[in-house]
Every structure is written in C-alpha cells, then in structure tokens.
Amino acid sequence: MRRIISVLLENEPGALSRVVGLFSQRNYNIETLTVAPTEDETLSRLTVTTTGSDRVIEQITKQLNKLIEVVKLVDLTEGSHIERELMLVKLKATGSQRAEIKRTVDIFRGQIVDVTSSVYTVQLAGNSEKLDGFIQAVGTSGVLEVVRSGVSGIARGEKVLSL
Amino acid sequence: MELLSGADMLIRSLQDEGIEYIYGYPGGAALHIYDALFRQDKVKHILVRHEQAAVHMADGYARATGLPGTVLVTSGPGATNTITGIATAFMDSIPMVVLCGQVASTLIGEDAFQETDMIGVSRPVVKHNLSVRHPEEIPGIIRKAYYIAATGRPGPVVVDIPKDMTTPNERYEYVFPKKVKLRSYNPAIRGHAGQIKKAVDMLMAAKRPIIYAGGGVILGKATNQLTELVRTLGYPITNTLMGIGCYPASDKQHLGWLGMHGTYESNMAMHHSDLILCVGARFDDRVTNATEKFCPGARIVHIDIDPASISKTIDADVPIVGPVDAVLNEMITLVRESKEKPDADAIAAWWKQIEEWRAFHGMRYETSPDVIKPQEVVEALWKLTNGEAFVTSDVGQHQMFAAQYYKFDKPNRWINSGGLGTMGFGLPAAMGVKLTHPDDEVLCITGEGSIQMNIQELSTCKQYNLPVKIINLNNQALGMVKQWQDMNYESRHAESYMGSLPDFIKLAEAYGHKGVRIDKKEDLEPKLKEVLAMKDDLVFVDIYVDRFEHVYPMQVARGSMKDMWLSKTERV
Ligand SMILES: Cc1ncc(C[n+]2csc(CCOP(=O)(O)OP(=O)(O)O)c2C)c(N)n1
Ligand SMILES: [Mg+2]
Numbered sequence: 179m180r181r182i183i184s185v186l187l188e189n190e191p192g193a194l195s196r197v198v199g200l201f202s203q204r205n206y207n208i209e210t211l212t213v214a215p216t217e218d219e220t221l222s223r224l225t226v227t228t229t230g231s232d233r234v235i236e237q238i239t240k241q242l243n244k245l246i247e248v249v250k251l252v253d254l255t256e257g258s259h260i261e262r263e264l265m266l267v268k269l270k271a272t273g274s275q276r277a278e279i280k281r282t283v284d285i286f287r288g289q290i291v292d293v294t295s296s297v298y299t300v301q302l303a304g305n306s307e308k309l310d311g312f313i314q315a316v317g318t319s320g321v322l323e324v325v326r327s328g329v330s331g332i333a334r335g336e337k338v339l340s341l
Numbered sequence: 342m343e344l345l346s347g348a349d350m351l352i353r354s355l356q357d358e359g360i361e362y363i364y365g366y367p368g369g370a371a372l373h374i375y376d377a378l379f380r381q382d383k384v385k386h387i388l389v390r391h392e393q394a395a396v397h398m399a400d401g402y403a404r405a406t407g408l409p410g411t412v413l414v415t416s417g418p419g420a421t422n423t424i425t426g427i428a429t430a431f432m433d434s435i436p437m438v439v440l441c442g443q444v445a446s447t448l449i450g451e452d453a454f455q456e457t458d459m460i461g462v463s464r465p466v467v468k469h470n471l472s473v474r475h476p477e478e479i480p481g482i483i484r485k486a487y488y489i490a491a492t493g494r495p496g497p498v499v500v501d502i503p504k505d506m507t508t509p510n511e512r513y514e515y516v517f518p519k520k521v522k523l524r525s526y527n528p529a530i531r532g533h534a535g536q537i538k539k540a541v542d543m544l545m546a547a548k549r550p551i552i553y554a555g556g557g558v559i560l561g562k563a564t565n566q567l568t569e570l571v572r573t574l575g576y577p578i579t580n581t582l583m584g585i586g587c588y589p590a591s592d593k594q595h596l597g598w599l600g601m602h603g604t605y606e607s608n609m610a611m612h613h614s615d616l617i618l619c620v621g622a623r624f625d626d627r628v629t630n631a632t633e634k635f636c637p638g639a640r641i642v643h644i645d646i647d648p649a650s651i652s653k654t655i656d657a658d659v660p661i662v663g664p665v666d667a668v669l670n671e672m673i674t675l676v677r678e679s680k681e682k683p684d685a686d687a688i689a690a691w692w693k694q695i696e697e698w699r700a701f702h703g704m705r706y707e708t709s710p711d712v713i714k715p716q717e718v719v720e721a722l723w724k725l726t727n728g729e730a731f732v733t734s735d736v737g738q739h740q741m742f743a744a745q746y747y748k749f750d751k752p753n754r755w756i757n758s759g760g761l762g763t764m765g766f767g768l769p770a771a772m773g774v775k776l777t778h779p780d781d782e783v784l785c786i787t788g789e790g791s792i793q794m795n796i797q798e799l800s801t802c803k804q805y806n807l808p809v810k811i812i813n814l815n816n817q818a819l820g821m822v823k824q825w826q827d828m829n830y831e832s833r834h835a836e837s838y839m840g841s842l843p844d845f846i847k848l849a850e851a852y853g854h855k856g857v858r859i860d861k862k863e864d865l866e867p868k869l870k871e872v873l874a875m876k877d878d879l880v881f882v883d884i885y886v887d888r889f890e891h892v893y894p895m896q897v898a899r900g901s902m903k904d905m906w907l908s909k910t911e912r913v
Contacts (some may be wrong), residue, residue: 188525192472193459203465240649246469247491249525332746341524 181235182254182261182331184339185224185242189215193247197224200245206230206238206319210263210306211284221249227306227329252339254331261331263299265309266291268322271298279316286312297321297322305329347476348377348507351440354483356383360411362402362776363387363440364395368415369455370442373507377460378413379460379752387776387805390797392419394769397795399490401773402434404756405731407562409436409490410773416442417455421462425763427497428466429659432760433583434560434913437494438486439463445505446474461499468496471505477513488521493528494647495560528646532671540618540642541658541675547616548687549638550576553599556583556759557621557645558665559752564588567620574675575688577695579607581622582744585755589746591728597704600628601896604740605702605905605913608896610695612636612903619643621665623714624655625760634901644668683731702744702894702907715739715814715886718748722784722812723872730782731756731774735767735791738820741892765794771809772802782810782873789815789842789883799852802879810872811881812857815846816888828857828906829898850883859883860911 179238187193194213201208206228213224228238235253242248254261276298283290283300286308292299302312306329313321333339345353351374355363363389367375373632378386389395392414399410410430414423420441421759430437444453460470469489470480486505490498544550558580559569564587571594577597588595590609597604599611611617617639622628629635632654643650644665649659696767706716718740722730732747732758734740749755756764756774771785773796785792792813802809822837846856855878860870867883872880897912898903906912 192470195461196464199464233656237649237653244647244649246523246526 179232180183180227180229180255182259182329183228183239184225184254184331185214185251186249186339186341187213187224188247188249189220189222190247193222194224195243196245196247197226200241201226201228204241206234210229210326212328212330221341225328225330240263249341250339252311252333255326255331257337258334259315260334261305261329262303262322263306263309264303264327265312266325267300267302267313267317268297268335269298269300270320279320282312282315286315286320303310308319343515344512346373346377346507346509346512347473347479347502348509349371350476350479350513351483351502352377352381352384352516353508353627354517355411356381357480358483360489361383363411363413364389364398364717365413366392366395366415366419367420368442370416370504371413372445372491373509374413374440374442374502376509377507381811382617386413387801387819389468389769389801391795392422393426393839394795394798394801395600396423396430396437396439397470397763397766398773398776399437400426400430400766401733401756401770402777403430403435404770405774406819406903407560407753409438409495412437412439414439414441415455416444416459416783417457420459422511424462425765427463427499427531427549427596429758429761429763429766430497430706431466431468433556434495435497436490437497438483438490439497439499441501443472443503446503447505447779449503451573457865459499463499464814466497467499468494469500470501472501472502476506476508479506480515482516484518484520485523489526493526494650504667510835518664521566529663530667532644532661532668533906536659536661537668537671538707541672541679542681543616543642543659544641544676545573545679545683546679548684549614550574550618551610551614552576552578552618552620553580553611553622554578554587554620555585555622558584558587561621561646561665563664563666563669564752565620566666566673566843570669570673570676574683576683577610577692579603579611581628581759582757583759584622585744586752589750590861591750592819596699598744601630602892604744605894605907606695606698608894608902608905609698611639612901613694614639617641619657620669621645623650626654629655629860630896630904631899636902642748646896694876706893709887709909711862712887713865713884714782714857715816715890716744716746718812718814718865718884718886719743719786721869722786723747725866725869726782726784730784731771732766732784732786733757733770733774733792734785735787736762736764736814736821737788737791738824738890738892739786739791739814741821742814757782764791767791768795768798768809768811772798772805773805775807775809776805786812786814788820789813789845790815790819790839796848799849799854799879803853808875808877808879811879813881813883813884814886815845816840816886817842817891818888820890821892827891845883848881854879854881856881856883856900858883858885
C-alpha cells in the first residue's frame, strides 16, 4: 500500500543523506521525496511516499525514528489528510490545440503561466492522481517536459506535527 | 577562562570523559592531535600495526569491560582501514568512538591528498557520525559522541575532524558540557507496565515456555536480573551466540546456545515451545532458520531497547520496548507477587521432554585414538582454565567449537564477531582485553586462515607486552568454507585450502614471542598446561587438528529450527 510519511528532521548538513541512505541500504522504495526548512529554521520537514507491506512500513517508520536527526514523524496515511503535489508542464500548443489545452487546464483548475507561439507552460497542483489525470487528458504526444515536486502532505483537522 | 587549541581540547575532552586508552595510528591529518597526545600522560595511546586492528582492540576492550572503546586514525586510508572494524562493532552493537583526521575544511571536496568522505563511507555502518565545523564545538561533539555510542542500543560513532580544526596556535575557550540533551534522541528508560503485566500473565499460563536471551542482556548489564527471573520461574533458557555468558552455562536450566550450530535440545525446545520470552535478541537468520517455519506453536514476548528489532523478522505478540534490566526487574517483582503460579505438572512434563532431547545428543562427537579433535582442545582449555578465561575468537569452525565446548558461566568473557563474522577479529580483540585485564587468562582461539588476517599485531603485542595465548586450531584449510563445500557442492573445495602455511612457530619467534606446536594427541593436555604456565609470554600454540571435522549440530538450510544435521550422516 502507498504511504505518505512526514518527518521533522534536524536541519543539519548530512541529515537528508542519512534518510536517503537508509532507504537504499534497506531496500525500501522511495516514490517521491520533498524536503524544505520549516518556520523553525532548525527543522526541516521531509515528506516521502513509499510502498510496502505493513511489516515493511512499520520497519521504515522505526528505522527512520532511529536516525539520531529524526525528531518526529507521522504516517499521514493512517488518518485523513491532505496531499498536494505541484506540476509544471510544457505542452506543444499550436493551432486548434491551443483552445483545447486551455479548456483542459481550466477543467483541472490549472494555470497557464508562460506562453510562446508554439508552447504553453502549465502549472497544476493537486493530489498525484489528479496530475496523472491531466497528463492523460492532454495526451502524452503533446507533452514536451514535465516536472513534479513530489508529494507534500498534512493531517486534516487539529492534529499537528510539531515539537 | 581556559584557552586551548582544537587538538588540546580533543585530548582534554577525552580525559574529562574518563578515557584511559585509545588505539590508533598516526598520519598527516591527525598530527596536531598526536602532538597534543604527546604533551600529556593521562590518555594512553596504543600503536597498532593496522587501523583495522585498532578498532577490534577497542571493540575487545568494550566487550570485556562494558565501556566504550576509542580509536584515533588519520584521514583517507587510515579512516577507510577502520571500516571493517566499525561494521563489526555496529553489527554487534558495541559502543565505540572512532576519531578520524580529515583534510583541512578548505580542501574538502577538492580530492586533496588523503581525502576520503568518511562521513559518507561510514554512514551505513555507524550508529551516528559527526563532523567538526569549528574548534569550539569539539568538547560538545566528543561528549555527544560517547553519549550516543553508549546509551540506548549501543554502537560505533565516527567523528570526522578536519586538520584546521586542530591547529595549534588557534585557541578557544574550553568548556566541557556536563550534560548532553538531544531533542531527537531519547532511548526508553522503562518498559510499558501494561505490556510487562501481560507478559508475566503469559509466562504463568505457559505449558512449554522457553527463555531466549541475546547479547542485549550482556550489553544492558542485566545478567543478574535474567538469572534471577529464570531461576524464580524454573524454566529452560537458551541464548544466542552473542548472549553466551548471560546465564551460567553450567546451570541445569541452561540448554546451551541455539540456532545454526546450536544444541539439539535448544533448537528442539524452541521449536516445540508454546511461549518464547525473548530478551535482548533479534531473531536473526542464524537463529530462526526459515522464518515461515519458525516455532509454529509459540507466542512471543520480545523485550528490546531498540523498537526496530521487534517484529522485524518474526512478529511479537507482546512487544516491550525498554532497557532489559529495568524490564526484568519489574517482571521479577510481578512474578513473585503473582497469584497465578506456573502449571507444575505441565512444566515437569516439559522438562522431562527436554531432558530426553538433551540425553539424545548431548554435544557428542567422535574421538579418534591418534588425531586431535578440535573439540577436545577446547574442552581441555576449559578444564585447564577453570572456565574462567576470556576467550576471543575469529570466524569459522574453530569459533563454533570454542563457543560450543568452552562453558562460560560469566558474561563479557566470550568475545567474538557474531553479526558480521569478521575473520581477523580474534587477536586484536584479545589484545584489547589483555591490556586492561593483565592478570586474567586471555585466549584467542583461532584458525590458520583467520589469524593471518591480522598477524602483524604480534608486533604490537611485543611492544606493549600483551601475553595472550593464541590457540591456532590448525586444520590446514578454510574449514568452515570447506564444510559448506562438502555439504552443498559435492566436496568441490574451491579455494578453501591454504597450500603454503607459514611456520607459525618461527613467525612467533621472529616477532619475539614463543611458539609451541602440538600434533600428537598425548601431548595435548601436558603441553597446554605448560603453555598456560608461561604467564609472561605470548605463546602461539599451533595445534594440528583433524582436517576433516565438521561442526554439528547444523541446521538444514531453509528448514525449521528442529531440522538439523547431527553428524555427517544423521539428519533429524
Ligand atoms: C574477512 C572474512 N573473509 C571471508 C570470510 C568467509 N569465511 C568464513 S569462515 C572462513 C574460513 C576460516 O578459516 P580458518 O580461520 O582457518 O577457520 P576454520 O574454519 O578452518 O576453523 C571464511 C573464509 C569471513 N568470515 N571473513
Ligand atoms: Mg582452518
């Protein structure tokens, strides 16, 4: 099952490489990984999406917790949560395609953030399925370049991940 | 206010940390530190002949004393030479701090002379590693390194020290922190009371219980608590290779150790048990055999300081995260107060069954009128040293024989590389023990393959007068490899022979030690006695043993715990 694990990490050099090293060393999957400092600059927030059996997921969380620089973590998929990913896509956009793409972007609540005579650059945010859905809708033949941020997530309601 | 250079701060921090010995080898990036060492006499430095040996020495010291070992090496090759030693300590959770020189911070990343990214190289085999970014950080980093190494589940910590952090004429205020507090590292200090209660209820209700203890009991200094609990309950106990000595081997409740080369009765009792109380062990593959066939009727209580060790390979029914001593203390109290008592009839029947298993095999081996059996050597040593020696070992058949036939009644005396299985561990580990236990007998039971992996340390033994006894069970082959080839490759002995053994006696003499060769059965005991009487000499005892002997019992690959070979022809 796919999981979203959110980690508060000491914002220190080398901490990220320990997390990434752990995943490869123990043969765990990383599907997406995002990391950035938080409002407290001594902490980074890292979000990793991964897949594995319940035993593997339990080991991932335990092994992550064992890293000295990991302060706290939560498996967001254990409760209701919000997940978002940002995507920027360059699409071939000439002739009648231009209107068609514009419509699709509107349906997906995206924005065209850059334009040339033959290319649209589209920005889209949402969960990963929505981003996949957009690519499907416009068709891969028109896609020139895709960049995705990887998943960020946060629990719904009053639960917070903080010190 | 006291102003010190980074190098002086480092040595001063070691003093304040109470470090008596460090094992190491100098080189460019560590020279400021070596100079600071030279200008004091509290911290003593032992100069090895290869950095790997420095780490094993620190490791042997740590295993014998329960205190963290300390290593000092230079950057690049000095640092990379420590990796096998660090990985060895990591796999067996041994507390240790490895101080590595590094090129100046201004040169890092430029492929400078003797630059290696030691933080990166060591990452997968350390509990943690730390870099010095400013000389003033040194006391805090040293304090933190020892704290992390020695608390929770112990392990090696590497500290990377760029040369410009130790520059002699740049001085800073020296403050050694009294306490370390890390918001992200808080090992458990007691187990969950509800879980402990549940475990005790299960212990009282069990009909075929067994205690399965590991190295965690020794590391957690809980051998007294374990012994008390086991005696109070009257249940059988087995332990892992790493747990040897956690409970007296000569006691009748002790079934010997378990797993791949464990006793018949331990493996049978595990397989047929209805309750396993695992204390400080980790269900590793050399114990469980095929996990899907593991102990089908057993419920499992698992006590460990490391939550990640619980339900990693075998699911625990009752996990208890906490230090083993504290958890066992609570269990003892609850057992004593419990209104429920063990089912005496069921336990008696269980013991009857176990005694039958014990009688069936009983670690027998075939003797021969003229060939020395390796098992006999170990038994003789056990007798002649009253079971009181510190025994280090290397890796192979000799290691298994040593563990099987030397009966340890005390912890911290059986010292081997269980997790990584590092050939070359034995001699330097023995040196680390002897240095701090000069009046105790220290034996290194080794093989002619393993001993050659760190043989250069005979020179260190001379320099520091370390009269260990090297017991070379010479079967003229990489015996364990050969055994596997006999069993799985129709005796095709690919590269498992060593056709050109040195004359070990002359070799020992060349280093300034004594050598004794034993190749006649009738000489075995008298000559061993003579050797043990040579208190002030390092003696290399080269014993020609049966070249064809195999280690048994041996679990059948991919079977359950009870599937074993008991001899070359008997399979159960
Ligand atoms: C550094 C290292 N290399 C290889 C091995 C694989 N190995 C395990 S046992 C063994 C043979 C050891 O031979 P020896 O020391 O003579 O012991 P014996 O089995 O003959 O008693 C080997 C090569 C190992 N454990 N460690
Ligand atoms: Mg051999």
